[in-house]
Amino acid sequence: MTPQELENLAHLRRARDLIDREYAKPLDVPIMARRALMSPAHFSRRFRAAYGETPYSSLMTRRIERAMASLRAGVSVTDACMEVGCTSLGSFSSRFAEIVGDTPTAYRSHEHDAVKAMPACVAKTQTRPVRNASSRIGEATRGAAA
Amino acid sequence: MTIALQYCHITVNDVDESIAFYGDALGLQVRNDVASDGFRWVTLGSDAQPGLEIVLSVPHAGRSQADGDALQELLTKGVLPMTVFRSDDVDATFETVRASGAEVLQEPIDQSWGPRDCAFRDPSGNTVRIAQAPAA
Numbered sequence: 001m002t003p004q005e006l007e008n009l010a011h012l013r014r015a016r017d018l019i020d021r022e023y024a025k026p027l028d029v030p031i032m033a034r035r036a037l038m039s040p041a042h043f044s045r046r047f048r049a050a051y052g053e054t055p056y057s058s059l060m061t062r063r064i065e066r067a068m069a070s071l072r073a074g075v076s077v078t079d080a081c082m083e084v085g086c087t088s089l090g091s092f093s094s095r096f097a098e099i100v101g102d103t104p105t106a107y108r109s110h111e112h113d114a115v116k117a118m119p120a121c122v123a124k125t126q127t128r129p130v131r132n133a134s135s136r137i138g139e140a141t142r143g144a145a146a
Numbered sequence: 147m148t149i150a151l152q153y154c155h156i157t158v159n160d161v162d163e164s165i166a167f168y169g170d171a172l173g174l175q176v177r178n179d180v181a182s183d184g185f186r187w188v189t190l191g192s193d194a195q196p197g198l199e200i201v202l203s204v205p206h207a208g209r210s211q212a213d214g215d216a217l218q219e220l221l222t223k224g225v226l227p228m229t230v231f232r233s234d235d236v237d238a239t240f241e242t243v244r245a246s247g248a249e250v251l252q253e254p255i256d257q258s259w260g261p262r263d264c265a266f267r268d269p270s271g272n273t274v275r276i277a278q279a280p281a282a
Contacts, residue, residue: 001215006159006222013224013271017251050223 012038012050016058023062024085029055033034064099065128071090071108099129156229157202157221159270161186164202167268170247181236189229191254221271228273
């Protein structure tokens, strides 16, 4: 990789760290792109190439992951939605269902023994939902199963 | 028979800027500096934990160009596994490391699962978390 490519990748990382850190604030793509020192359109393309999902999608994945933790802890669906920076309960719920495969209400009522058994800092990364599983190992497994 | 952890390898893009981070900012001491084939392996340790050292090396050291490139990309993207240190005064350590200009990931907070901790990126993109050591 050229020094320039490495530098750009580091800028993208800083934008991703911003998403992970400030997910509860009203972030939008122009704010994220500014952190990466890129134009919004260029930033979105480069971010997706590096991390496998668009910046906005990455933000929503982070929010849903944090909402999952709150729901597991017994927080109400409305409070979990507001806590993570989503302002519309309807779009939060449909995004949640799309990513998790279950409605927030149903997810909240499930048992979460395996997650409770992990240290919370491990659970934080292990329970992060994966939208388009990009692992080559996973692809090989799915390929073999098909 | 006893078993103990001796070396923990951390891949970095630039050994010297990483010595500034792990040594000058974080407070570890350089124990060893070995060069081979144009690459360097530098170890740092702490008197608080004699016998345990971190080993700094660059992605392409001892690897093919393709493997080195792949590792360097993951490193710079910030997705390699993190390292966790502990300090007897996490707030003071945080201020020292922040003053060095390191990228802050998280200010010191009391985590819901117990410890008080903070987190930084090292100059290459590794996550370095620092936890408060339990009172003796």
